Amino acid sequence: MIHGVVILLWLGLCALQDMRQRQIANGLTLGAALLALIFLLWTGTTWLGAPASEGGWAFALALLLTLPGYALGRFGAGDVKLLAALALASTLDYLLWSLIGAALLQACWVLVSQRLRARRGRADAQVSTKQPFAPFVLTGFVLYWLWIH
Structure with missing residues (x-):
């Protein structure tokens, strides 16, 4: 349980920085990935207790799902590193459900914000298009965590 709370706090810090600066510091992403990898190699389990092989598969899947998006300009480098670190620290299920939740929630957010902008009748020139x-990801992780607990 405490390990899940630590991941929640880490994701919360990443989310806060991403909202404010539209990027995530390497110290948060690469630092967490390095700590998760050291823990994985030292104990043979992920931070959430899954076997090391599951952490490896989750890491490979995170890269497989995010690197094409990065190459196409849909994902930032921080997003790729965030999901890779999450994969090393958690499980395949947590990674997939966090991604599924994030994609659905972001799609809803985009639709709602487009409608609100259309109702105002003008586009804000100063608003960043990068979401x-x-x-x-934090919200998807929380929803899955609450669902299984």
């Missing part, structure tokens, strides 16, 4: 992804 932060970490808050949606």
